[in-house]
Amino acid sequence: MTSESQPLETIDSNVLFEHLDREQRERLYRQLTFHTYPAGQQFHSPYQAGDHLYLLQRGRVRLYKLSPEGRTLTLAVLEPGTLFGEMMLIGQHIHDSYAEAMTDCTIALLRRDVLYALLQSNPHVAQSFLDLMGQRLRELETKLADIAFKSVPQRLASVLVGLAGLADGAAIAASSAPSVVRYTHQQLAEMIGAYRETVTKTIGEFREAGLIRVDDDTIHLTNLEELREMAHK
Secondary structure, three states, X not given: OEOOOOOOHHHHOOHHHOOOOHHHHXXXXXXXXXXXXXXXXEEEOOOOEOOEEEEEEEOOEXXXXXXXXXXXXXXXXXXXXXXXXXXXXXXXXXXXOEEEEOOOEEEEEEEHHHHHHHHHHOHHHHHHHHHHHHHHHHHHHHHHHXXXXXXXXXHHXXXXXXXXXXXXXXXXXXXXXXXXXXXXXXXXXXXXXXXXXXXXXXXXXXXXOOOEEEOOOEEEEOOHHXXXXXXXX
């Protein structure tokens, strides 16, 4: 893990700080500490005390939990621009999940006391932060409901559409099928609370039905409309 200099876009591109003026953003930027993590590096775990908020600048991170039997449930796959680690800011100031770099990552750390001061002095930032926490709670509730009530094909369709950034019904260009990074069957299984063998079977069924096409490093959603319909049943 090494520190490195990063551009001010870390602040400029994040919705949490959109109401700050240039001087405030530059002052906040000077409070950040940047680190790089190699793929596979775990950088926080449940019940571990924390005093920083994380801002993902480069790479992908997954948040996950482990059952007593050792099964993994991936709560979220995070892309650049995402804030995380917010749960350590409330209650006992401890993390509630594991965080692991899925690829080489660059992450900015913002100290808790700096964020507290910002929230107290800027109501717009405080409101955005509350909105973020509410969104995370809704996403977790949706995931748990999907695991409880939906079939594996429905859950897999939902996660593929979500990974493509199209869960909210966003329009796409007619000239090409949307796509996502190719995850292993085990990684997909951990995202939807299923066994790898079941996901492998379902992926095969999706391919035969023309719902997806899989290349070396990409999953193409060749029938987005049907995948969306399946996800929302």
